Amino acid sequence: PVREPVLELTTPKLYSSVDAAANNTEFHAGTCGKGEPMQGIPVWFGGPSIRIRKVRLG
Amino acid sequence: MRKRGAYAGNSCLVRRPVNQNQESEARMSELSKAIIRECMKGKADDVVVGVETSENSQVKFSNNKIITTENSKSTNVMVFVSMKKRVVLTTIKDATMSAAVKSAKDLIKFAKTLPKNNDYRGIADGPFKYRKLNTEKLDFDSVSLKGIQSVKDAIKLASQKGAHRVAGIWEASKTRTELHSTGDVSAQDEGATFYFSMRAFTNEKSSGHSVCSATGLKELKIDSSVKEATDIAKQSRGAGTLEPGNYDVLFYPLAAANLADNAGHGTSIFAVESGMSFFAGKLGTKVASENFSMHDDATDESGIGSRRFDLEGVPTQNTPLIVNGILKNFLHNTSTAKKYRTKTNAHAGLVSPEPMNLIVDGGNVNKDSLISSMKRGLVVTNLWYTRFQNSATGDFSTVPRDGAFEVINGKLRPVKDIRVSDNLALMLMRVKQACNDSRWIIGWEVETPTKTPSLLIKDVRVTRSTG
Numbered sequence: 441p442v443r444e445p446v447l448e449l450t451t452p453k454l455y456s457s458v459d460a461a462a463n464n465t466e467f468h469a470g471t472c473g474k475g476e477p478m479q480g481i482p483v484w485f486g487g488p489s490i491r492i493r494k495v496r497l498g
Numbered sequence: 499m500r501k502r503g504a505y506a507g508n509s510c511l512v513r514r515p516v517n518q519n520q521e522s523e524a525r526m527s528e529l530s531k532a533i534i535r536e537c538m539k540g541k542a543d544d545v546v547v548g549v550e551t552s553e554n555s556q557v558k559f560s561n562n563k564i565i566t567t568e569n570s571k572s573t574n575v576m577v578f579v580s581m582k583k584r585v586v587l588t589t590i591k592d593a594t595m596s597a598a599v600k601s602a603k604d605l606i607k608f609a610k611t612l613p614k615n616n617d618y619r620g621i622a623d624g625p626f627k628y629r630k631l632n633t634e635k636l637d638f639d640s641v642s643l644k645g646i647q648s649v650k651d652a653i654k655l656a657s658q659k660g661a662h663r664v665a666g667i668w669e670a671s672k673t674r675t676e677l678h679s680t681g682d683v684s685a686q687d688e689g690a691t692f693y694f695s696m697r698a699f700t701n702e703k704s705s706g707h708s709v710c711s712a713t714g715l716k717e718l719k720i721d722s723s724v725k726e727a728t729d730i731a732k733q734s735r736g737a738g739t740l741e742p743g744n745y746d747v748l749f750y751p752l753a754a755a756n757l758a759d760n761a762g763h764g765t766s767i768f769a770v771e772s773g774m775s776f777f778a779g780k781l782g783t784k785v786a787s788e789n790f791s792m793h794d795d796a797t798d799e800s801g802i803g804s805r806r807f808d809l810e811g812v813p814t815q816n817t818p819l820i821v822n823g824i825l826k827n828f829l830h831n832t833s834t835a836k837k838y839r840t841k842t843n844a845h846a847g848l849v850s851p852e853p854m855n856l857i858v859d860g861g862n863v864n865k866d867s868l869i870s871s872m873k874r875g876l877v878v879t880n881l882w883y884t885r886f887q888n889s890a891t892g893d894f895s896t897v898p899r900d901g902a903f904e905v906i907n908g909k910l911r912p913v914k915d916i917r918v919s920d921n922l923a924l925m926l927m928r929v930k931q932a933c934n935d936s937r938w939i940i941g942w943e944v945e946t947p948t949k950t951p952s953l954l955i956k957d958v959r960v961t962r963s964t965g
Contacts, residue, residue, distance in 0.1 A: 448895075453965030
């Protein structure tokens, strides 16, 4: 086990590094918020476990 | 209880005669007492009812135009009940008598199903004396019209100063709070808050952000905010990359407040008990450099978090949190104070004690002079998405947003695409200097009104994406 690895990537690099997706799709309920004024909207998000290759962790 | 931006809906600009205001105040008082009576009928032990009525005005602007104006009124009723140590708290939005009484009955039924909270030790015993109210008489209709003109003037000024486009918001709120409890508390508070935020762009990638807030309209320094936002946007043109590494970083007030607010929330005893504070177990010990002091003072009426009493009616006070680096106090309500054999410092939060008006002590160094004297470092004007990997240890990261600048021999070079990835507990230990430019900050990323100067922090770890 490792403690608190840091992954810092750009979005294009993240998605282009995915080379496999598992069959364990999960979804979670959440709230997407904005300020001024504070407003939230219920959202639904999720997906499977994914594997990304050749990225550097800090 | 004064929450900036608590909007319940739209209303036209309506002038309310004074006698209607008094009628409304009497009704809120009767509502509170009716809820308490209903809860006591249901065999509650302690009841606290707080009613907050607000009038709000907002002007939003984007792409150099006013896009929305909205005036609204809202009433929120907070009800706290304990019954044989079964504790429940709710907010009722429908402030009609029938709805409130029904909600009280439902709350009692719900409380009976809950497990006991053996840590609960009661609410404050009043009555209390409160400091005098210094409320500006506000004609909210004319305030709203002034807001529209203020925004028009701000957009024009930003353009004159070189911004290609601007976006932001002007807000005003007038709030009245009525609090009653079975601890013989009967308290009233009133106040106004004003807020302005502008993000200025000189092209798609160069921007500056500034905010200001005040409890009086005359104290709202909009022109200064416009100038700061446009200056940062102009300076940040042509931003390049930065090598990751450790830098001495000067955080402008907007950024420093982000860090201070997170540290301030860590002083709540609730955060300590729930494993969300890196101050746990450190009372009376050194938690910051001797150059860093912070207190929470809801009696400071220049801050929009100021109030006469906390959420159980205890008169607010100035609470030292960190003095010359030493952690002096955690934030308590009556129940948590009894558990820790101390006195409440009036920061209820009946579930979680909270900071109200955080103030970081300023220094005597001019910010520009400090930058001129820096051989190598970084200037960060704003931070966004400050998130902890581990609140208990303080490991976190945050994204410098808008203008960020490498300093080389006192000269600024704009940079972009960097992240501060460090430990906030250790960063507090490395505060080297506080400047003399303290200002009140509030906003999306700074939840508690926080007055802070620019802060120079040594050896801050700065990273950039690896791909």
